[in-house]
Amino acid sequence: MATYAIGDLQGCLDPLEALLERVRFDPADDRIWFVGDLVNRGPQSLEALRFVRDLGDRAITVLGNHDIHLLGCWFGSRVARGRDTLEPILHAEDGDELIDWLRRRPLLQHDAALDWTLVHAGIHPHWTLEQAQTAARETEAAMRADNPEAFFSDIFGNESDHPLENPTTIDRQRFAVNVFTRMRYCHADGRLDFAEKRTPANADPNLTPWFAVPGRAMADRRIVFGHWSTLGPAVPRGNAWGIDQGCLWGHQLTALRLEDEALFAVDCPAARIPRSA
Template identity: 80%
Template sequence: MATYAIGDLQGCLDPLEALLDQIHFDPATDRLWFVGDLVNRGPQSLQALRFVRDLGDRAVTVLGNHDIHLLGCYFGTRVARGRDTLEPILTAEDGDELIDWLRHRPLLHHDPGLDWTLVHAGIHPAWGLEAARAAARETETAMQTHEPLAFFEDIFGNQSDHPDDNLTPADRQRFAINVFTRMRYCHADGRLDFREKRPPADADPALTPWFAMPGRAMADQRIVFGHWSTLGRAKGRANAWGIDQGCLWGNQLTALRLEDEALFAIDCPGAQTPKVDK
């Protein structure tokens, strides 16, 4: 039995199926962890979402920023952008079921047996595991209510950028979404930066990657994340493994076997014209 963490799909199903062939994925014994961003920008967003959903308990996925954007589009609080490939999901016959399944995915998954934690973008340097789990649980509960419109009306924005400035539940939940699905860099005081996307060698020297912040509370615990395709090759950085290798942009889709930290990768053709599939 093996557990493989898989990098950002973003609607690229064909490379995933090729990667699963390469690692000889056995659905009877193996498990998959997806780092989020199952959908958007790639040509097979609908098919990728269906594929991961149909894996059932053989797979765990956390929500990424593109998944949250899809949910916002569905509930009418976000507008699709020019490069989005979400319309096939929003108009599919099973679209409502797929959205409901996606809305019930977690922001953080921790397996004490494996001693790994799965998130899309990262965990704030000030948070230990229990604080991170509490922030995720509160936000997931709000998102999974029977009346989610208010949640998706309030959740988007840059105004929640520091863990000490969140005075209302909406502020706390927005900050949690920003941390778990958008974070790359922090300022010295722990405030999030939402603009810098370049690799550390090219970035503003006043900023620090979240996983390299001094005194990070979870520095001794293993985290696997995606989101940051410009970060560089997949490797452990202070026990944080970034495995988004930019499959969407014609680079690679990566799998990390969590039991022994072995890496597997397959070359990707890059984004294509979206397929019509209702």
């Protein structure tokens, strides 16, 4: 039995099927961990969402920022943007079922037997595993409640950016969503920075990647994440593996076998061209 963590799909189903063939995925014995961002920008968002949903308990996926954006569009607090590829989902006959399935996915998954933790963007450097799990479970419960429209009307925004400055429940939950699905860099006091997206070599020197913050509480725990396609090679950075290798942009879709940290990848056709190109 093997467990494969797979990088951001973003609506690119064909590379996923090629990668599963490459690792000889056996649905009877193997399991898949998806780092989130199943949908958006790629050409097969609807098909990718259905494919992962239909894997059932053979797959675990955490929510990414594009998945959260889709949920916001469905529940009326967001609108699809020009480069989005969400319309087929929003108008699908099984859209209700897909959205209900998606909003019940976790923000964080920890497997004690494997000693691995799965998130989309990262875990705040001040948080222990227990604190991160508490933040995730509280926010997931609100997302799965009977009034998701209320949750998604309040969850978006940059104002919740520091772990100690969240006076209300929704502020605390917004901060959790920002950490788990959007975080890249932190200021020295632990405040999130949402503007900087360049590589660490080119970024503002006053900012630090979340996984490189001195004294990070989970530095001894293995974490696998996505979200950061420009980060560079899929290598451990303080026990944190970033495996989004930019499939959407014509680079690679990568799988990390968690039992032995073996890497597998397939080349991807460019579904989108970066704006700077």
